Amino acid sequence: MTTMDPLMTPLGQMLLEEITPVVMLISTPSVEEASRKNGLSFLQMLTPFCSFDNIDVPVRTASDQPYRLHKFKLRLFYASDVKRPDLKEAKEQLKQVISEAGEKEFPDSNSDLPKINLELSSSSEYENTPSWFRFLNKELVRVASFSDHEAFDHPVICLLAVSSKDEQPINRFVDFFNTNKLPSLLNDGAMDPKVSKHYLLVHDNQDGPADRASKILTEMRSTFGTSDCTLLCINSSLDGPFKHQDNPWASYITNSSSSPTQDLGCFLKMDDIDEIKVLMQDLSSKHIIPNMEQKIRILNQQVSATRKGFRNQIKNLWWRKGKEDGADSLNGPAYNFNSIESQIRVLGDYAFMLRDYELALSNYRLISTDYKIDKAWKRYAGVQEMMGLTYFILDQSRKEAEYCMENAFNTYLKLGSLGQLNATRCGLWWIEMLKARDQYKEAATVYFRICGEDILHSAVMLEQASYCYLLSKPSMLRKYGFHLVLSGEQYKKCDQIKHAIRTYRCALSVFKGTTWSYINDHVHFHIGQWYASLGMYDVAVKHMTEILYCSHQSKTTQELFLSDFLQIVQKTGRTFEVTKLQLPVINISTLRVIHEDHRTFGSPSAANIREGLWRSLEEEMLPSFSAAKTNWLELQSKLILKKHNQNVCVAGEAVKVTIEFKNPLQISIPISTVTLVCKYSSSTDEVISNENESSMEKDNKVDRFRNMSSDNSSFMVSEVDFLLGGGETTMIQLSATPKEEGTLEIIGVRWKLSGTIVGFYNFELGQPKKNILKRRKTKHLPNEKFKFMVIKSIPKLQGSIHPLPGKAYAGDLRQLVLELRNPSEFPVKNLKMKISHPRFLIIGKQENMMSEFPACLRKNTDSVQSVMHDNPNITTDTVFLFPEGTSVQGETPFLWPLWFRAAVPGDISLCMSIYYEIGDVSSIIKYRTLRLHYNVQVLPSLDVSFQICPFRSRLEEFLVRLDVVNKTSSESFQVCQLSSVGHQWEISLVQAPDSIFPSQSLMAGQAISCFYTLKKSRRLSTLGDDVSTSPVRSDARLVPQIIEDIVYDVNSAPLVNFHHHERLQQEVSSKGDINTVDFVLIYRPFRSSDDPGLSTPSSVMSHHACHFSTASTGPISWLVDGPQTMHHDFSASFCEINMKMHIYNSSGATTFVRIDTLDSAGNGGHINSVNVVQSATTDNQAGWHDITPVNELKVTSNALETQSGKALSLESASSYIWSGSSSTHLNIEAMSSVEIPLQICVFSPGTYDLSNYVLNWKLPSNGQGDSDEKRQHSGQCQGYKYYLTVLQST
Amino acid sequence: MIVCVAVVGHQNNPLYIQSFTEADDALKLHHIVHCSLDVVDERVNNPKRSGPMLNETFLGLLYPIENYKVYGYLTNTKVKFILVTTDLDVKDADNLVLFGTIIKVGVTGNRKGGSGLLTRNGDEGKCKEGGP
Incomplete structure (x- = not known):
């Protein structure tokens, strides 16, 4: 807390000014007339000299100890003004003061928002709060003056001024004291009418010399006494107006309407002023102060006599109790000026004014209890108020001071309208007291309490309260803002619009940048409205634009905001241009600039496909840079591009920009004339504009748009209109087409909202920072992206594929046509093409254009050879070159067939790029590429699976099981044929087709299985190793011949190509396995009637299943060949049965095979190993038989062929032995078979399972086998069941 | 009667304000809640002045305004819960219980993918610790 002298505080200063002795002035009209010459009333003339900074007068009041007064002030009032101010008049006056302040303080509309400077607020209150508050508060205090319940407004002296011009001046002086001319307060007993008087004779020197005046003065002195009469000569400046350097009146005369301030006192010479000074000083020191001293002493004596001491107090109490009954009125009993209570109050106030605060306080205390007992509340409050102030000045008890002020304030408030003015004054003093002690927060609450019913009054008080929150430590900014808003609201209610705007603008500084959008919107909206009501539409629009992004508001509020906004914009009478229009929202992250150079x-x-994807696709087609070096012309062109490091676009071709517009509101907004804002300059050599220019651009952007829009001869921009529904987001494509060579720069986008307001968005500024940084790294300037070098027009191919379906079922095969057009006059040549997904799209041959589809797929049985030519390797993965001499130009389109097959289900993005060179050599760009992109949705159709298992009974024959499930929800398919593609495979159906498809079609969700026999065609195996060139296919038709006669040729043009790609795609690990089979299933949508469907009728669909290995158990297959049933007479000898084993090596290499025959498990499985190498070595294989003795032979006597399997397995076990070699080793050449003799011995009749042998095979580790590590090199095959029944022959 | 419940983030940003009155007083409540942050700041900076409390996180009566009383609750993560009531005589203990419930609802509702009051600042888990 401060240890400041209370008198030095603002409140102390205020009290020294306001609670000072009153001098009542009475003057004749001629006195006024004389002073009027100076533009002043007589009172005004004297006023500046009523305040003394160092009067230095010794004062002795009640105590004997004298002290000196330094600062002193008098208040001058005309007698007519010594009365309670008229309330209505006072209110009017206050209102005027506020209105004037409103005009004066009204912020410049262009000025920035006021900033809250917290550091400054610590220095001084007065630097932050508007100065007119102090003036207003002074007025408010003054309004409460001349109340009958307090005495410091009682005149202490009466100054009577008569002019020397006046007739009979002595009589005039006497006349003044006619009682009916005195103020009513003096007459009705509220004030002491016996005021001491001072007689002043005023002489106007312009009227002539002062002879007459001196004569009158002597007369006066003889009549009224020597000391009480003074002569004042004014207007000594006879020769003309006199300008004062420091005009003493300037600060006192507030209404400058009458005359300019420097003219004030123009006839008063310095001598005159000195004379006035002396007059006032003498008046104070020689009359007023001594008079007051004297009165204080007299009153003090009286009070001491009647009220001090125990006896007096008791008496007083007794007396007052008796009076109680009559004192019912609100204001208590009426006290005459000479009642003891009034006298005590006068004593207190006089003491206060002479700064004997101890004396004042003791008297206030004394009277306070009296008034309280008397229930004279207003007087009580007045005394409490003074007590509070005295406590404050004495700096004794802060608590006491505050208590007194609060008490006084509350008491005044209780009085209602009677005490309202005093309550305000008391509150203001209280507030100042709190402020002096840095209790700003408490001060704010008092301001809040002062707010009466008067709206204007409360508005000012609320605003002052808000500043208290700002000044409190720590600052309570939010409350500051809130009270400003409250205050602004009140100002608005009493039409003080300018004040309202001012307060709201201040509040804005608090809410700005916060996320309290409701409050922000409210403040901006109202400022906007109010500015509009003042006709300042420009500023209004500025504020209104802040609230357009109000997605958090309710729909009705949004409508209100928008409609008000548009109304204001309309009132401006022009299309308004706003650089930060938030409606609609532009999603800059979606911005894409598409321009076409060589691409x-x-x-x-x-254009939306990644550039990298295109690059990789075009890599092979484009001439490489190293190759370009051979051609100096081309090298140069590249250099040009490099030097400029700039985007290139072609005259006449549009640069497209796509960007997303979003409507954050719930209401729809019409957007019109959305265009790109571009800058064009004709020079191509212009290097990238320097930084300075771009910064300048920001400032006068709006101006530049206008220029842009008018000067559009060298380029064209597209215009888009659309309606954005509530919450909608729309992608907009805009374009700018340069017409001539030069430089084109895209600056931003502009649009018109609701046809009245133009918004602009600068792409450059809107770019996310991250992007810019990234660009900097690569040493690109940020505006690179939007700057284009325009080169002269060159041909551009237009291409399309039709009819490419958007949707297709998997397997769908179509014939498509690529159509290329070149509208320009120059031809293009050297066309090349590449397709991203050759599995889906392949390039056909020119002659395909003529052939009819799908008839061209029909198998042509007589010309097998022609089909053979189709080498599927031709089109794989390489660039397709259009025939030499192909040139596209003019009206006629260039057509080329394509084949499409929906290979697998899913969303497929097909890319193809067509390269062409430009005939005109003079152009910078030598070649261009046309990039085509299509999306195809492929739906699943049939789910096809194959299972292959070998026949046990036949070598190189397999059973194929085909499972087909219709995966569609509604479509039916007709399965036409299954063809095998591979090495010498023949396929045939096991059942008749009719039995598989009774309804001829496969309904949605239906599943079927059918079985085929797959057989290796032996007749072609002799053709040699080159199997790939001579594939033999076999087709198994699933449709009865009566219905459909077509057999599709899977080796015809598109099918074989697609099959090739499928093969590549379905590559499996067993690459070297030449023993695989591929299947092609051909089907088509089935329509019983004219059912409109997804795909066109007569279409063909194919499913390709590749790399099915037939050798599931290994590279070898074998067959045991021997008798099934034998008759033998066991009585003669055991039975020796010879059998054969055919082993086929289906692998591509010589395989080593070892056959181990195992005797029955019960015998201990003894294996004898004898190496016998067949075919490679010519060892003796025939020879001895090692016959293992048989122990515990179990011979089933009743063994019958018809016995059950269980019996067989039990009893057939180990009742035979393998004779001959128990282990045979052999090498089998690739793709060949050998025959091995086997022999068993049977000792009793029965049925035997000859499965206990094992085939071990081993591929050579070197050679082909090495290519695939995963591949199995060796394996073991268990023998399979072979039953032999031996019967006892009879 | 509870007039309004508000949740304010640790940067004094409004996360959630729900008024329970029929009247269109959203703006007023926004202002009241916004102002209460001043008092919250003051309480946090001068903890001794508010005297002994039931729970350190419970800020008690922040200030009375018009016919309302504003209560505050500060979690460990500086998320503030503000309660505006018209009840003139409420015990602090009752309010504390109420805040506990509000926070619980806020947290659990969040877990269920409900209001999502706290996820924006990732305060979900921590918030529970601050609860009674």
């Missing part, structure tokens, strides 16, 4: 795009979707 051209067939469709917008093609």
